[in-house]
Structures are given as C-alpha cells and as structure tokens.
Amino acid sequence: MRRPFGPVLAAALWALSSAPAPAQDAPAVRLGFAKCAHCLPMALLPGLARGVAVDATGFNSGNDVLTALVSKSIDVAQVTYLHYVTALDKGFDVVAVAGEVNGGSECLAGKALGLAADDWAGFKAAVEKARAAGTPLKVAASRGNAQDIHMRGAFLKQGINPNKDVQFVNIPNPSDHLAAMQRGEIDMVCSVEPFASQIRMAGAASRFVLPYDQAAGNLTNLIVTRSDVIKARRPAVQAVVDADVALVGKLTADRAVWIDVINQKTGLPKEVAAEALKNAEPDYRMYRAKTLAIAAMMRDLKYISRDVSAEVEKNMDYSFLEAATRRTRDGLGG
Template structure:
C-alpha cells in the first residue's frame, strides 16, 4: 500500500495543477551567458538575480577571447566581450550581433619602478624607449594579446609616435592574473593590465601608474553584450530578458558600489580594498557607441589587427531594438 502513495499523489497533483510537475525538458532552457574575469566584467555574474521572463545561467571565463570562442562554438547564447572582440569577430566573418553595452574603462598601463617614470610622462617614456632600442635591448611591454587593454595601449602608443610593433618588445601574457608575477620577477618593464589586476599590481608595490590609455580612438570603451543571429531568431524573448537585466544591472552598479566590490571579491579572491580601487577606473554604461566603434575598427586596421574595412559590418551587426525595448528610448539616445 505504501508503495502506491507516490504515483497516486503525483497523479492527483497533475490533475489538479496541469503542467505544474511538467518535466524539465518541457520547460524553457536557460539562456547561457558568458563573461570574463575582470572588474568591469564580473558584474555579469549578477544577471541571473535580475532576470525576468527567462532563466539566465552565467558562467565565468579567464578572458574575453575564451568567451568569444565559446559563443562562436555555440556553447553560449549570449556573451560579454569587448568592442575589440566584436570588430575582430566581424573581420573573420563570424555571426555576431551586438545588443547592449555593460561597463567601460578598466585599463591601466603600469611601469616598473626602475624606469622612474611619473604618471603621464610620455616624454620620459619615449626617451627610455629610444635609449633601450639604441642599446639593442628594447623595453618589454606586456598585455594580454587581443583584449581591450592591449588595443588601448597600442593605440595610445601610436598616437604618441611610439610604434608598438617596432620600438618595444611586446610580451603576451594571456591570463591577466599572471601580470603581477611577471612584473615582480622583473620580466617586463611595463604592462597594460585590466582591473582588478592593475590595482593589485599597484597596491602590491610592484609597479606604478603610468597612464590610463584612453587617449586613442577607442576612448575608454570596453564591454559589449553580444549574441548570434540564430539565437535571436530562436529565442528573441530570452535575449530581451538578458538586455533588460543588463540595463537593471547598470543602474544597480551606479547606485550601489558595494554590490560591485562584493562580486569582485567573491569571484577573484582579491581584497575588498583592491576591488574598491579597481572600480574607480570603470564606468557602467548600457549604451552602444556606434561612431566610436567605427573609429575603433579603423584604428585596428591601422594596427593590422584586422585585414579589411569592416565599417559596413559594424553598422549591420548592431541591433538597438533590445535596448530600445528595455529603456523605452530611441536608438539616438542609446549611442547610435
């Protein structure tokens, strides 16, 4: 008799509340969102708690390159990447659609104490570059190749008359969390790192701030929320739910920096002091900046990071309709 209670109870509940006990396979699958592990990216981990109308599953990756790879491989539905990743993907002909911004900033160039540079001392840096180059031992400048900080640094150098491909020796350190150790070991003379690792380097006394490299075509633009056209076609409501949550997230970050500090602390293990310093170099912004994106694409072509003019693709693959629905603003007020 006891064995029959389970099936009978289930049947009774099913008859009273049709669909209440529907199997998971019949329910809407979660929207899979990926993000990188940096100060301006980690808030994406909060999207699931802000979602309405869909379930969001957020997963962290070591870098934006890894996130983009997962999106293209269809392991993700939506990804937080950078404007630079967006342009690179278009250059390669990948199916990618930008739907919102998230947080900008997060880049800092730090110099070794041996260079004896003060903040924004481009004259002193250029003199050091020329001296080292003439001696046959060019300065070693590190970044994580292809991320926003790499491009910000290269653009800023180029604007100051320093060729990042010829005047210095570039050192690729893919995982930004490894930047501190490389500087401590004296393997590099300068690094353009991402927050919170830039603040970690500075607060550990391993290097000093040289410049925030925003004086170039990209400005401080960093993050985009992107998806693929097949995801939009299959689950437009899910993409809209992500953008709605993103808009709510940006407003939350503006109103409560404590939430931001907490998520950085929890996801990286770095202290709240480092996290608090990191977000001073970050700007929540859900807009997509079309004109500057075109300028970024032109700069990336000049730097030979892309091989063709992708201006038409940039225009074609920015879909403002989700932001318009989320904010009830027209695209002209959303960065178009």
C-alpha cells in the same frame, strides 16, 4: 534560478517564443563573461533576469568567451568592442545588443623606469635608449583584449610603434601580470582591473597612464549574441538586455555589491576591488561612431585585415535597448 511569477506570465512568454512548452521549461540562456572587475558583475545578471533562466559562466579572458560564443557553447557573451570588430573581420556571426561597463585599463611602469604618471617624454626617451642598446623595453598585455588595443592605440598616437619600438610580451591571463612584473620579466604592462590595482597596491609598479587617448576612448564592454539565437529566442535575448539595463542601474547606485562580487570571484581584498572601481563606468549604451573609429584604428594596427565598417553598423541591433529603456537609438549611442 528564477521561474515565472504565475501562469499568466508563463502563458505570455510561451506565446512570445512560439515554443511548444511553457517558458519555465525552456532551456536556460547560456551567458559567458570574463574575469575582470568590469566583467564580473555579469555574475549578478541571473538574479535580475525576469521570465528566463540565465546560466552564467566565467571565463579567463574575453578571447575565451568569444570562442565559446562562435562555437555555440554559449548563447550570449560579454566581450569587448575589440572582440566584436575582430569577430566581424573573421566573418563570425555576432550581433551587439547592449553595453555594460567601460574603463578598466591601466598602463603600469616598473620601478626601474622611474616614470611619473603621464610622462610620455620620459617614456619615449626610455624606449629610444633601450632600442639603441639593442634591448627594447618589454611591454606586456593580454593580446587581443581591450587593454592591449587601448595601449597600442595610445602608443601610436604618441609616435611609438608598438610593433617595432618595443618588445611585446603576451601574458594571456591577466591574473599573471603581477608575478611577471615582480620577477622583472617586463618593464611595463597594460592590465585590466582589478589586477591593475593589485599590481599598484603591491608596490610592483606605478601608474603610467590610463590609455584612453585613442579612438576607442574608454569603451570596453559589449553584450553580443548570434543571429540564430535572436531568431529562435528573441524574448530571451530581450530579457537578458532588460537585466543588463537593470544591472547597470544597480552598479551605479550601489558600488558595495560590485565590490562584493569582485572579492568573491577573484579572492582579492575588498580594498583592491574598491580601488579598481575608480576606473570603471557602468553604461548600457552602444557607441556606433566610436566603434567605427575603433575598427579603423585596429586596421591601422594590423589587428584586422579589412574594412569592416558596413558589418559594424549592420550588426549593432539597438532594438533590444530601445525596448528595455524606451529610448530612441539616438539616445543610446546610435
């Protein structure tokens, strides 16, 4: 846990927060993140934070992280653009303050399908054949996460209705995807790294497609908080965003540290971690226009019940990134 580097810095932080005690005596910022290749680097963020202590906790999924944020069990959360839109649809108080890592989605086909990579014609033929036989293909994902939405959007763009043409199988914990594929319980899975690479490298399935040909593109992660946290502890939120910008720089410059944290947090071999990072892109920017497109796609897929465009724009706060990078909103995806 880091402490301020001297009494002058402590006094400055005290003045900024208007707290009755020095910064080192303030409660830690409680940070939550999911257990996936592009999320696990958040475990490194406490070591990069300056002027604030960060208590980072890993959760099984982004859904669990979002639940912890809205229930006020944590102060800042690494979730996805999809969780952000879903939260706004439900009227939750969430404010996006930075990006982190994008990518990490892969659709993998079981051997029985005999599909080559990107063979949409072959997949559509298999879908039609299975439907005609009354045994629709079983396609799995962790419902509500980025990979689920990426897959559904890509299917829809190819004329495959994910709600009618295939049988969706919800496997909440991505670490269980491999076993389901090995047991033959599913025909295809859209999984998250490093578990997608684990499935491929175990020979249980092969790459069908990286499902980025849809409104979300490869956008995945956002750092979000609540308005009450910003109001009460703005300097602390700024310190987290500063650390996130530093983290993105670190991941871009040194993949070894990223590989190490995946290995340590999941127990998967470093070879799997290294393969997973071929499908990951560190990026602290937030993409407003694409987020609006994601919200429209999610409404088309009936994942949300209403138009949340106004809330999407209102609740993307670029001021922290502007301060951390000294760049304008336009240069930060705004």
